[in-house]
Amino acid sequence: MNYQFARKLYNAVLANYTKHVKPRDLSAETVKVYIEFHINSVIDFNEKSGVFTFLGKFTLKWWDEIIAWKPSEHGNLDLLQVSIHDVWVPKIVIGNTIDYHSLYKFDNYFDSKMIYVTYLYNGSASITSSGVWETICNVDISKFPFDEHECSVQLDSMHPAIDVKLVTNREGAQINYTTMHSEFAIHVSTIQTGPLHADVTWSQLRYLIKLGRRPLFMMMNLVVPVYIISVANLLVFLLPLDSSDRMAYSVTMLLTFTVFMTMVADKLPATDPLSNFNMFLILQLVFSTIITLCVLLIHLFYNKDAKKTAPKWLQYLTSCKCKTGNQVGPIEKDGHFESTEQWKLVAAFLNKLIMVVLAAIILVELVFFYCLTGMK
Known part of the structure; x- marks a missing residue:
């Protein structure tokens, strides 16, 4: 019975849905994408090349006004998972990575088919993307071996700022449960929002991460x-x-x-x-x-x-x-x-x-x- 309700719900919410249009009844409204960034592990930091390698996880949340339903009409189902290929998702890239720009990192096409967007009945949508990224850092060795380096993870929306705005409720990357590197540790993480430059017409978030050497x-x-x-x-x-x-x-x-x-x-x-x-x-x-x-x-x-x-x-x-x-x-x-x-x-x-x-x-x-x- 639950399968039948889920199949009917899936067909119903996607019947008149297109992934090429932002999920708003009024086109002038802006979609706010809330982002949480967790650094799971510091893999490496190369002072010579200035490359910071980390294992991270991004959780994105937004409201989709098109995919919403009443649970009482669909067997009390209040959650639905839809393939990322079938629905609208915010197009976001990491602007200062050196190997892979898209925030949605998949090993292959089959892997991408296994990634789903989770919807609640009220239109709340969320997706989690994890992987290993390499970003460029500002290397400052002036105080070696007590040197600190400022690394950043810059998220750029590929939508105009009037369509999609990147926001966060956090003060920086989440590092409470980060597995630290044997030589470098994360001292603090902060965040910058906005367009970060005057000539930028899209929304941006920049996570600033201060790495400090373990000097012993x-x-x-x-x-x-x-x-x-x-x-x-x-x-x-x-x-x-x-x-x-x-x-x-x-x-x-x-x-x-x-x-x-x-x-x-x-x-x-x-x-x-x-x-x-x-x-x-x-x-x-x-x-x-x-x-x-x-x-x-x-x-x-x-x-x-x-x-x-x-x-x-x-x-x-x-x-x-x-x-x-x-x-x-x-x-x-x-x-x-x-x-x-x-x-x-x-x-x-x-x-x-x-x-x-x-x-x-x-x-x-x-x-x-x-x-x-x-x-x-």
């Missing part, structure tokens, strides 16, 4: 090692001045920063401006180069030819340093500076001076980078 992995495997190497770079000045390992140590540190630069370049997109961490690495590379040159200079001073005397200003600085009780070896013989010890004393003085100055600069740089990148 990058901190432990990239940032913290760079911090440690930056401090360890200064330890070369604590090695004995006559040690042959000083030069090898400083060159090794210089090559280490070069390797880290390569690692970061492989991970991050080639964007302008560079990330703060890129700038930090470049500065560390510069400081490591300066340290290597200073070690070389100190080595040359330490092994300077005894026939050449140090400049008077170096003698003055060295003698002042010695008067404070930091004398290194004999500095005077028969009332005159002995040249060999003089150059060694100059080398020792420069070694301590450069270490203190560079340590202070690097400490300030580390604190500044943390404040610039880590603070929200």
Whole structure:
């Protein structure tokens, strides 16, 4: 009995129905399409290409004034499902997707035949479409590894704005039950409505999704090692001045920063401006180069030819340093500076001076980078 009522109801509501005309008795009336967007899972976010891949579900609801009936006249049936190919549905596309534009995503034609629009007796219509989409994002790596990126899902109606208006009762995409990505998490979602541009004549909705990196992995495997190497770079000045390992140590540190630069370049997109961490690495590379040159200079001073005397200003600085009780070896013989010890004393003085100055600069740089990148 229910089947017979359902078949008669189906034939009755579609008898004089056409899917090519919006379901309004008065053509001047606008069809409001209410949209709910659920992000089921964040599949991937590629910083280099700026592509955000997600599994989502769209639920569309509107009122169809043509398909309506009295349940008492049709065996108390208050619900009817009709194939999407037989009735009017709002034509909506995702304006910033890269692979599939239609909101109704089907794997094949047979799959589309299995999708139905659900009608209630009062004309309320609804349909749900789900699938995997890829959209374009604005990549901002300036605060890497605490970077946040703004992605959007823009829905465009293919009808004139006077015919169809896209609306929503939500403040953004629904992310309460989203399965998050291991590296990126959704921090917040908002929405923009309207036509979004002055020259647009159709209705639009734009879901704004802010993705934030989970920084722990990058901190432990990239940032913290760079911090440690930056401090360890200064330890070369604590090695004995006559040690042959000083030069090898400083060159090794210089090559280490070069390797880290390569690692970061492989991970991050080639964007302008560079990330703060890129700038930090470049500065560390510069400081490591300066340290290597200073070690070389100190080595040359330490092994300077005894026939050449140090400049008077170096003698003055060295003698002042010695008067404070930091004398290194004999500095005077028969009332005159002995040249060999003089150059060694100059080398020792420069070694301590450069270490203190560079340590202070690097400490300030580390604190500044943390404040610039880590603070929200």
